[in-house]
Amino acid sequence: MVNVETALKEATTTIEGAIGAALVDYGSGMALGHVGGGKDLDLTVAAAGNTDVVRAKVRTMEMLGLKDEIEDILITLGSQYHLIRLLKGRNSEGFFLYLALDRGRANLAMARHQLKKIEESLEV
Amino acid sequence: MNTAMVPAEAEAEILAELRRLRARVPQLSGALAASADGLVLAQDSAATEAESVAALTAAALGVAQRLSDCTGQGGFRELLVRGEHGYVATYAAGEAAVLTLIAEPRVNVGRLHLEARRSSVRITELIEHSLGRRSGPEAPAADHT
Numbered sequence: 001m002v003n004v005e006t007a008l009k010e011a012t013t014t015i016e017g018a019i020g021a022a023l024v025d026y027g028s029g030m031a032l033g034h035v036g037g038g039k040d041l042d043l044t045v046a047a048a049g050n051t052d053v054v055r056a057k058v059r060t061m062e063m064l065g066l067k068d069e070i071e072d073i074l075i076t077l078g079s080q081y082h083l084i085r086l087l088k089g090r091n092s093e094g095f096f097l098y099l100a101l102d103r104g105r106a107n108l109a110m111a112r113h114q115l116k117k118i119e120e121s122l123e124v
Numbered sequence: 125m126n127t128a129m130v131p132a133e134a135e136a137e138i139l140a141e142l143r144r145l146r147a148r149v150p151q152l153s154g155a156l157a158a159s160a161d162g163l164v165l166a167q168d169s170a171a172t173e174a175e176s177v178a179a180l181t182a183a184a185l186g187v188a189q190r191l192s193d194c195t196g197q198g199g200f201r202e203l204l205v206r207g208e209h210g211y212v213a214t215y216a217a218g219e220a221a222v223l224t225l226i227a228e229p230r231v232n233v234g235r236l237h238l239e240a241r242r243s244s245v246r247i248t249e250l251i252e253h254s255l256g257r258r259s260g261p262e263a264p265a266a267d268h269t
Contacts, residue, residue, distance in 0.1 A: 030234045
């Protein structure tokens with residue numbers, strides 16, 4: 001089991017093409033931690049904005065009567081991929097990992113696999 | 125409703141800013157701009173207890189300022205209270221005014237902070253602009269200790 005800081009560092013250093021990563025509480029829209037980002041990608045803004053994305057999808061699924069859960073959400077931009085992965089674990093309901101990738105350098109399948117591994121080892 | 129601090133047209137502009145803020149953060153149930161000494165400058169809320177909220181905000185602000193000061197954290201920036209049924213957040217709008225927001229428990233606090241900080245900058249500009257327009261010997265003092 002690894003802590004938040006270690007998991008985020010691992011995500012930004014081992015995943016090819018990573019620009020920034022954050023762990024977000026989508027109950028409040030606040031980040032528990034973030035690594036990377038910078039002036040081109042404000043991760044506190046991303047945390048708040050993507051909280052709305054996750055909440056909208058959860059609500060939509062409720063309205064559709066889908067008794068299922070979100071594993072991850074992929075947003076494809078012209079030059080970036082944004083990956084949102086919801087945490088499962090007993091004590092980590094209500095959080096998601098957010099990862100921004102450079103589309104030119106990233107391997108999406110590999111990134112998704114690595115993020116899943118990091119999520120499984122993460123303890124909040 | 126309007127106080128001596130800002131003229132009516134500035135009050136209208138502040139009110140427009142509060143309405144824009146409520147449109148951007150729909151979970152807000154009330155928004156209020158008040159002077160640091162507890163007078164309502166503009167308010168947009170369904171409930172009518174603006175005067176008492178402004179007065180309580182001023183009292184909380186005084187304590188928050190002292191707390192921030194005596195722990196070496198510098199001047200007051202913001203105050204967040206979480207109750208069982210929601211949040212009350214107060215943001216500094218310059219030296220002489222504050223922005224107080226009342227939000228439902230399911231509000232996105234991250235977004236609340238982002239939008240409210242932007243609004244408080246805008247409200248500061250509106251107040252300073254209106255004080256500038258009226259500058260002269262009669263201009264109200266904006267000092268707070």
